Amino acid sequence: MNNKLSITYLILIIAPLFFGCRGPVKNKNNASASPVSLHIGNGKYFIIDTKESVVVWTGSSVHGPHIGYIYISKGELMIENSQLMGGTVEVDMSTIEGDDHRSDNNLIKHLKDSDFFDVKRFPLSTISITRVASINVEDKEITGNLTIKGITHPVTFPAKMEVKDGIVKANGKLVIDRTDWGIHYKSGKFFDNLKDQAISDSIEFHIMIVAKK
Template identity: 60%
Template sequence: MNPYHFYCMNNKLSINNLTLFITFLAFSCRATAKEENKINSTASPLSLHAGNEKYMMIDTKQSVLTWKGQNLSGLNSQTGYIYISKGELMIENGQLTGGTVEVDMNTIEDKNHGRDNKLVNHLKDPDFFEVEKFPYATIAITSVVPVNDKNQNITGNLTIKGITHPVTFPVKFEVRNGIVKADSKLVIDRTQWDVRYKSSKFYDKLANQTMSDSIEFHMKIIARK
């Protein structure tokens, strides 16, 4: 074969091979870019989160804690409110995983008579919550166990009058449009936090004046980004 023809053939083959290689490389780059875009799209944070978790600040103007106490017979009960001073909830992958709530005990009020009355003033005294010495009560969430899509059981450390005990209670929880709504009920034995006034555990012969050791708290919490 003519050496010139042989050189031309080899040169054409090299060019063809180079063309095939460039085409393959370009195709591979496009495919890789598509895969990376797909992965990045999948891994993009949800609108609720920064990364996979987000601290949501409690809206203190729309959140409230309702309390209920009664005598031992249950015939005479009192209901009122306490307001949240600050707090935050930690949301991870759309679920509640932690948080803290601080309650201002100076905001105790009676449902029917407001804050400035004999009952409320007595609740602030050492017989009950000793508010001047212990102005805040707090709960810090330590664990959350899902029950279903909207209901969870929360365990946390509840501190009242400087005394801390663990408590567990159910919470109905919802996240929608960047807003968290939590609704829960907690019943405690007040004597565990040194609230002993007219308790049958510490006072004898109180008859129908004996007060129940149980205090019920109903918490409605709104939290936002």
């Protein structure tokens, strides 16, 4: 995975593009996210350039933060009159890496197992944008449905966007509570006396998207 940007760290979760938090909407069959279907050829849709886009995750324990990457497999943004109207993003959970772009260390292997993302059972995570509120020309508040491990929650988060010369650039920051998506490993909410073994429930995602016609 070359040509990817470095940023911040997270020891527990990835995600796709636009979020915030309210009550849970869980998939009854506990299946993985459905593959994203793209509107190729439709002039309203800009296809995400997966080589120029990346999600940087940051998680932490009492010993400090961890930073890494996860990659978008496909996605699109719907643009009308230079304004974001909707879109979907699909993330390949098997691409989780550390900040050194390695995927074969013990931390990354653990993130992929059933304690965390259970990647074999749930290889995809998705975000579907349901609402976009414009704060000003660049600043947006994006709401969507985020699916991780077959569990879907509505989420909202701020993002900056630019539409210029047929290219859309978006940069957003989302913080979620991993336990809402069924990731309870060493969470102080679910386990007592963890002491210096506790892992933060909060996970931060920096989402950088480039989309083109």
